[in-house]
Amino acid sequence: MKIKKRKVKLLIVLFGICVLGILASNPILAATGNATVVYDSTIKGGTDIPSKCQSHIKSMGYTFNQYDLPKHTSVVSYMKNAKVFVSGLHGAPGTINCGSNSIIVAKGSLNSAHALSLNTIANGSFSNMKIALIYGCKTGVPDATYGDIISMIQSKGATCAIGWRETTNTSRVSEWNRLFFEKAKKDTVVESIRHADYWLLSLQGTEAHNNMGNRNEKGTITHTIY
Amino acid sequence: MKVKKVVYITIIAIIITSIPISISLARNVSDEGKVLETNYTMANLEVKENMSGKELNINGKKVNTLYSYSMNEVDIYIDKNENEYLQKSGVTVGFIKAMEVEKQIEDKLREVEIDEKAALEIAIEYGKNNVDEFEKYTTLGVKFCNTYNEYQVYFNKMIDNCLTMDQIYITINKLGNITSFLADKQGMFDKYQGINIEENLVNERIEEFVNNKYGQELKKYKMNSKTLKMKNEKLVLECMVEIETHKDTNYLEGFDYYME
Numbered sequence: 432m433k434i435k436k437r438k439v440k441l442l443i444v445l446f447g448i449c450v451l452g453i454l455a456s457n458p459i460l461a462a463t464g465n466a467t468v469v470y471d472s473t474i475k476g477g478t479d480i481p482s483k484c485q486s487h488i489k490s491m492g493y494t495f496n497q498y499d500l501p502k503h504t505s506v507v508s509y510m511k512n513a514k515v516f517v518s519g520l521h522g523a524p525g526t527i528n529c530g531s532n533s534i535i536v537a538k539g540s541l542n543s544a545h546a547l548s549l550n551t552i553a554n555g556s557f558s559n560m561k562i563a564l565i566y567g568c569k570t571g572v573p574d575a576t577y578g579d580i581i582s583m584i585q586s587k588g589a590t591c592a593i594g595w596r597e598t599t600n601t602s603r604v605s606e607w608n609r610l611f612f613e614k615a616k617k618d619t620v621v622e623s624i625r626h627a628d629y630w631l632l633s634l635q636g637t638e639a640h641n642n643m644g645n646r647n648e649k650g651t652i653t654h655t656i657y
Numbered sequence: 658m659k660v661k662k663v664v665y666i667t668i669i670a671i672i673i674t675s676i677p678i679s680i681s682l683a684r685n686v687s688d689e690g691k692v693l694e695t696n697y698t699m700a701n702l703e704v705k706e707n708m709s710g711k712e713l714n715i716n717g718k719k720v721n722t723l724y725s726y727s728m729n730e731v732d733i734y735i736d737k738n739e740n741e742y743l744q745k746s747g748v749t750v751g752f753i754k755a756m757e758v759e760k761q762i763e764d765k766l767r768e769v770e771i772d773e774k775a776a777l778e779i780a781i782e783y784g785k786n787n788v789d790e791f792e793k794y795t796t797l798g799v800k801f802c803n804t805y806n807e808y809q810v811y812f813n814k815m816i817d818n819c820l821t822m823d824q825i826y827i828t829i830n831k832l833g834n835i836t837s838f839l840a841d842k843q844g845m846f847d848k849y850q851g852i853n854i855e856e857n858l859v860n861e862r863i864e865e866f867v868n869n870k871y872g873q874e875l876k877k878y879k880m881n882s883k884t885l886k887m888k889n890e891k892l893v894l895e896c897m898v899e900i901e902t903h904k905d906t907n908y909l910e911g912f913d914y915y916m917e
Contacts, residue, residue, distance in 0.1 A: 474908075475694075521906055523907070528906075568908075568909070569907070597909075598881075598899050598908070598909040599909060600909040600910070602695070602911065603909075618739075621756065621804065621805055622756055624805070625753070625756065625804070625805045628802075629753050629826075629837055629839065630728070632824070632826050633731075633751075633839055633841055633842075634729075636820065636822050636824065636884045636886070636895075637811055637820055637824050637826075638881075638882040638884055638897065640826075642909075644802070646804070648804060652804065
């Protein structure tokens with residue numbers, strides 16, 4: 432009887448090891464932690480940004496969170512807790528426009544109910560972040576007063592941060608974003624960017640491809656996020 | 658007399674009933690001059706059943722591939738190195754090769770490196786050999802993409818100086834190897850060659866639309882780009898307009914001008 436019990440235990444342990452082995456060798460579902468998308472439902476097609484990438488992000492194993500037009504302080508707190516962060520909020524050079532007319536900027540010493548400078552938060556605050564995609568208009572353009580938001584996110588610990596140097600269009604953004612995560616499930620960040628660029632050209636044309644190809648990229652892009 | 662009356666009444670009745678019918682028919686047939694907010698065709702991604710692997714001939718080399726997925730009318734096959742091949746009606750209309758490991762590229766770069774001019778020449782040569790009527794395409798330009806260290810070369814079969822979706826895209830790495838190619842809409846707009854785009858009329862209609870939509874909020878706007886596309890089997894001029902409001906918010910909005 433004892434020998435039988437031992438055999439059963441041994442079989443259970445072996446089965447467990449096999450399952451763990453399979454999971455470890457499979458990139459899908461290997462990731463843990465938060466992937467957060469902030470968006471603005473008042474923009475036409477704004478909800479497409481989270482909805483079209485959700486399944487790809489979840490399939491990597493992340494806990495998927497989405498927030499509609501949160502305040503600047505909430506956005507920064509989501510950023511601190513996210514391994515993957517996507518902003519579909521409006522933007523301007525050096526600025527992310529958040530809910531309740533609040534803004535996040537890179538440079539300066541702003542820390543009020545209306546504005547927050549990322550410069551004022553602790554170094555290493557975004558050290559868990561594998562990627563930040565900041566899609567708003569001209570978020571990739573540094574501003575003389577507000578600084579370079581993309582460089583600042585990276586300097587606060589993110590492995591990589593990407594912003595766009597031009598006025599962006601939600602349909603292009605949601606499609607590029609979907610294509611990016613479709614590939615990022617099983618490939619590097621750089622391959623995923625290349626995949627998104629290529630297919631956006633096929634789907635929406637040369638102008639869309641050039642518009643979304645005009646980026647400010649900071650940090651390394653040869654890593655994976657799964 | 659009675660017969661005449663009957664004939665007149667019948668003719669009048671036919672005319673009266675035919676007016677609304679012809680108007681509604683005309684509406685169904687033509688949307689010419691209409692402006693609508695851009696209705697984007699999203700990627701129709703599907704995995705077809707009963708599709709098997711294929712041996713493809715890519716630039717004279719045989720490549721064994723497996724069926725992966727389909728997007729719109731294009732079937733995508735993948736080989737053991739994760740290179741993707743686009744097939745449309747049995748013809749290879751594109752491919753995207755997996756990037757080489759960075760270290761390998763760096764090692765090779767020490768040996769040889771091509772410039773922009775050479776990249777363009779390679780792309781033109783490739784286009785001549787792999788695209789029908791390549792001479793009808795306009796070279797839009799070549800630029801270097803720092804993200805993935807490749808030259809990107811663009812060609813377009815333009816109509817009346819306007820971009821169309823009939824485009825060719827070729828990327829070349831610094832070693833001179835073609836790393837991706839896309840020409841999946843060859844000939845799609847050929848029947849429209851020779852049409853005239855009435856710029857002034859289009860601009861007027863767009864201005865009307867933008868003013869109606871934004872009203873007092875509108876500070877200024879400018880036309881960003883125009884591309885001829887097919888939407889619901891109709892020729893549409895997609896106009897991207899950059900809008901600035903009095904709240905200093907910028908938008909890039911799409912408006913479709915129906916050409917037929």
